[in-house]
Amino acid sequence: MTTRTRTPAPPARTVEMVVEDDEGTILLVDGVATRPKGERAGSIRTLVAMPAYNEEAYIAKTVLGARQHADRVLVVDDGSQDETVPIAEALGAIVVRHTTNKGYGGALQTIFATAREIGAEELVIIDARHDPAEIPRLLTELRKGNDVVLPAADPESGFGAYGKRAIEAVLAGGAFDAGVLAADHHLKVAGVRSGSPAAEPRYRGKRIAVVVPAYNEEDLIGETLDGIPDYVAKIYVVDDGSADMTGAIIDDYAHRDPRFVAIHHNPNRGVGAAITTGYLQAVEDGMDIAAVMAGDNQMDATYLPDLLDPIVDGRADYTKGNRLINQAYRKGMPPWRSFGNSLLTFLTKVASGYWQMMDPQNGYTAVSIKTLKTLPLTEVYQGYGYCNHLLIWLNICGCRVSDVAIPARYGREKSKIRYSTYIPRVSKLLLGNFLFRLKTKYIQMGFHPLAFFYAAGAVLTPIGMIGGLIALWEKFVMGYPVLFVHGVLSLLVFMMGMQFLFFAMLFDMQANSAVSH
Secondary structure, three states, rough: OOOOOOOOOOOOOOOEEEEEEEEEEEEEEEEEEEEEOOOOOOOOOEEEEEOOOOOOOHHHHHHHHHHHHHHEEEEEEEOOOOOOOHHHHHHOEEEEEOOOOOOHHHEEEEEEEHHHHOOOOOEEEOOOOOHHHHHHHHHHHOOOOOOOEEEEEOOOOEEEEEEEEHHHHHHOOOOOOOOHHHHHHHEEEEEEEEOOOOOOOOEEOEEEEEEEEOOOOOOHHHHHHOOOOOOOOOOEEEOOOOOOOHHHHHHHEEEOOEEHHHHHHHOOOOOOHHHHHHHHHHHHHOOEEEEEEOOOOOHHHHHHHHHHHHHOOOOEEEEEEEOOOOOOOOOOOHHHHHHHHHHHHHHHHHOOOOOOOOOOOOOOEEEEEEHOOOOOOOHHHOOOOOHHHHHHHHHHHHOEEEEOOOOOOOOOOOOOOOHHHHHHHHHHHHHHHHHHHHHHHHHHHOOOOOOOHHHHHHHHHHHHHHHHHHHHHHHHOOOOOOHHHHHHHHHHHHHHHHHHHHHHHHHHHHOOOOOOO
């Protein structure tokens, strides 16, 4: 089969650009890429790359669609003057910036050079006109021993997949013309027809589920569901006994799109129960990862890959958003809510053992299905304290939890949490489960003296405080000349109690350092 693509390869040239990603920096000079730090060569199997010029309207959908089929996504920005680069960077793509527009051929030359440098075994080139859902078809044909695979219906569209031999041939001076590659470099070129049933959506090879708990969210549930990315395989929308039109809206989405699964609670059972129902359904359906996004459109789906990547990469079992990491991310958070979150953060650190964790009230989370199978989900608190209680069970089971910086997003939603009653109720819950964690993890499952340090501190500290108050009462009310003796004894007891507590916390931090980051 002889086909021709549209643009010949330009000769090697000096390329003024810097490739920036979270792993390091790639510099490209004279068409040759070097990586002073970052990913080692050969660490990437599939690279999906796209040339872009003023594509802010389409870049997000293309990058998000491509990420579910690739190890990394590369965007070569050819001098755009819009928001193409910030959007691509926010979505986690490697971004190569040409300081001046070098044309489509120049962008392709950069793509092939970068693919060789980072050791990609497969390169797929796509742009905003193409459907990322077609990528698996190209890769399937490429993995049958072909070197170049192009759409049979439109081989000159620029959409295609290339193996390592083809990448080397292009960089050795060959054209992007498939006919030339086949004739001069003896490469196998194949075409693939589209139109066969679409493969199930996946993100980096994983089946992703999103659980959406909703209670009286008729004004916002539609915006929430519309924003969920195409790479999500299943969306479990749990109507928790709503009295408005939320349930009907959910049913309509499920009728129009098989990805949506409508689940109804009647009567209302609490947000924790709604999330548990979704989790259990994800386990039953054989998903790989389950995320949670509230039905009030407060969670920006743009950041979902940031929660998924640590789990896909094997660095975490459970990830959660963190709005408290800096002032900019807390922008828009009401002061009372900010105070309540800060207080509950400290209490949850102590109770759960995840000392590096912040913002435990953040419901934007993701968890591996393997982890869910180890948790007693039906025993977790079913109300608004669900996320705090779940962290305690995660710690008992030795699961790795990772915070992900995600800014707060507040709009038309109204919080249903009343902090005046919520904080005391959750504090009581945390105290009981803190004691349960110490007993289960450090006495029953394996002995550690920190449990006794906590106990000694909890006894001696209040005794010292009460003794000090009694000494003051004896001195200033009763007139007894015993303030120095009783006061010093009380202070010593108080200081001993505080030392026991601090050592217990230190031992707890050390014991959990490997599972909290």
